[in-house]
Amino acid sequence: MKVLREIDQVNTLVSEWTKNGESIGFVPTMGYLHEGHIRLIKEAKKENDKVILSIFVNPLQFGKGEDLDTYPRDEDHDRHVAKENGVDLVFLPTNETMYPQPLSVNMTVTNRTNVLCGKSRPGHFDGVVTVLTKLFNITRPDNVYFGMKDAQQVAVVDALIKDYNMPVNLIAVPTVREEDGLAKSSRNVRLSDEERKEAPSIQEALQYGRKLVMEGQNSKEMIIEATVKFLEQKTHGKIDYIELLSYPELEFIEKIDRPVILAAAVFYDNVRLIDNVVFDHEGLVIYG
Amino acid sequence: MKVLREIDQVNTLVSEWTKNGESIGFVPTMGYLHEGHIRLIKEAKKENDKVILSIFVNPLQFGKGEDLDTYPRDEDHDRHVAKENGVDLVFLPTNETMYPQPLSVNMTVTNRTNVLCGKSRPGHFDGVVTVLTKLFNITRPDNVYFGMKDAQQVAVVDALIKDYNMPVNLIAVPTVREEDGLAKSSRNVRLSDEERKEAPSIQEALQYGRKLVMEGQNSKEMIIEATVKFLEQKTHGKIDYIELLSYPELEFIEKIDRPVILAAAVFYDNVRLIDNVVFDHEGLVIYG
Structure with a gap:
């Protein structure tokens, strides 16, 4: 399993895979991997030749007063989980790698956001579509995997992909549950x-x-x-x-x-x- | 030379080319092709295995009171010019193909725009980056060609590509001039x-x-x-x-x-x- 932190390195590897005709499944995460993420990785493994997992706590999707600084992180654990589950590439960029300069072009979500959890998190989905657009361009996946636990996120990503004709399939994966039905979290x-x-x-x-x-x-x-x-x-x-x-x-x-x-x-x-x-x-x- | 109007058709052809390891040069235009465009096509021919030309008068980049309705069009002439100059694919979408539903995710340019011509065209470059993001995703080019006559457009596209890590090289082509130095237009x-x-x-x-x-x-x-x-x-x-x-x-x-x-x-x-x-x-x- 490769662990890369630089965009150029990912580009090189992805280009190689693409040239060889290998399909790419992508699982974007903020790390601290649990069974929900593992389910996404397993789905990606089934349906693609190569699986990329990104771990990036995206500051753009945290509002003021939200828990960006205390968001849980455990890189060793995550790398272990990724390796155990057959991930081919873990992309672990820094904030400086992802946002080397202030953005000149901003993305804002004007639909599907002022309901459900979006109501209480203004700007959250703007940050989500911004980082995903970047990550899709960096990893150029055939399929991207999201959990239905965050159904609103799935709906927003569905809109993003359709609006901009992004060449990627969105795979929504059912929520993983405890035996008594509680959604894993x-x-x-x-x-x-x-x-x-x-x-x-x-x-x-x-x-x-x-x-x-x-x-x-x-x-x-x-x-x-x-x-x-x-x-x-x-x-x-x-x-x-x-x-x-x-x-x-x-x-x-x-x-x-x-x-x-x-x-x-x-x-x-x-x-x-x-x-x-x-x-x-x-x-x-x-x-x- | 192929002439396609549907996104799916372009996807299929581009996937074929990409699988064959053929590089793609892309020249986005609003049609009514002149020598400036031909210069872009020629550059694209030199540096790529396949050349895609798009012709789409993008309503999103015209402001109120601007000349969207009277913008000159001549599809027959354009197809002829494209063929003469070795274009492999002309993509000629309709408004309905490009914008089948109102956008849920908007792109706005907040930098490099309130100077030069941008001052008097509010929203113009928002429309430009929106349509280009869509066209880049549809045509998946290695290289994209713009004329330096519209230097501000080149600067904005440069920011777009950098901000979103788009996997495409921006090639800025010098302005084509009359013998006495007047920029062709x-x-x-x-x-x-x-x-x-x-x-x-x-x-x-x-x-x-x-x-x-x-x-x-x-x-x-x-x-x-x-x-x-x-x-x-x-x-x-x-x-x-x-x-x-x-x-x-x-x-x-x-x-x-x-x-x-x-x-x-x-x-x-x-x-x-x-x-x-x-x-x-x-x-x-x-x-x-």
Whole structure:
């Protein structure tokens, strides 16, 4: 496994692979790899000749007061995980490598962002599309892998790729879950024992809402109301939002007549958890 | 020569070429091809296995009140010129092909634009970088060719490519001139006979300014003053601007201690002409 820190080095290696007709799968991360990332790497391994993993805590996607400085880092662990899982190249750039001068051309996301988590993170997705555009150009992948845990990120990247005709396939990988259904997250360790027992109810509530659609309910308002009620009975966590939007456009709808996302964010004492389910107009799971 | 209108068709052909290890030169244009464009095509032919020419009058780079609707078009002529000069693929998309939905991600240029012609064309370069990012992704060229007549455009594209690590070389091609030095332009036909006789003085004045630097003058103010004075004596045209800036950063400087552009725009009765010369701190021509 190669570990490279300079863009030119990556260019050289990628050009070699491309010349040899080898396909490239790319998994962009901010490091501190967990099972969600490993699932992405495994998918990339299955479908490509070479797999590139990038580890870069992108300052541009952190707002003021967000945890850029305390964002967890463990390069040794990450390199070990990457190697174990057959990654061919780890790209580990510095801030200076990625942003050697102030940008003259800025990218801003004007759609799919003022809903869900985007509401409370102004500028976050601007930073995401900026760094991804750079990373796509540096690694020139055939396929790029994102987890559906961050469904809004997937939707924004989908828009980015379509808007700019980027020559890359977006592969959305289903959320990895604990046996009881809780979405895996490095943040789950911050749950108290009692909270940990209740937290799977987030996914249960979303599935409950989805089943109402299977049974013929198609009013957004009724589904959200029922989902909120279900969740409030199952957990002491404070609901930040439960939203139901078209997917991947993330537009407000009243009737479930196309693919949708039902998504939740819940505050516990020391952590805010998110989860979602994406399903069609008949309630059939697309991503769960 | 292939003529394609759909992005998928271009993707397929470009993938074939790339697999065969063939290099690609790209000449983006708005059509109505003249000798300046032909020069770009010829350069691209010399340095690449395949040459792609795009013809697309990009609505995004026209401001309100600008001449989008009356912009000259002549597809038959352009196809003929392209074929004569050995172009391998002409990409001729429609507006609907290039912009099938409103953009969710916008690109804006915040540097190198509020000088020279950019001052009077707000949003123009935003449209330029947007369409070029799309076209680069569609045609995936090794080299892309622009004329130095639009030096500011070259400077902005240089920033775009650097900021986003785009895997393409920018080749700036010197301005094509009439025998008397007037920069070629389809707009020159709008000059009266007398104006046509005077118009070469624009380039003469810029060269006069450059020669002052060769003789040791290094004050921006003195050079601009002398250039304006020279030009005013030689033509009845009304000077829109004569500017001297660092190149390609297009930053204000007082002393000529690095590569610079000396650029002019002059109003005649029915046309506004632009021209420039780029030279180093000793006055040696870089692009003339």
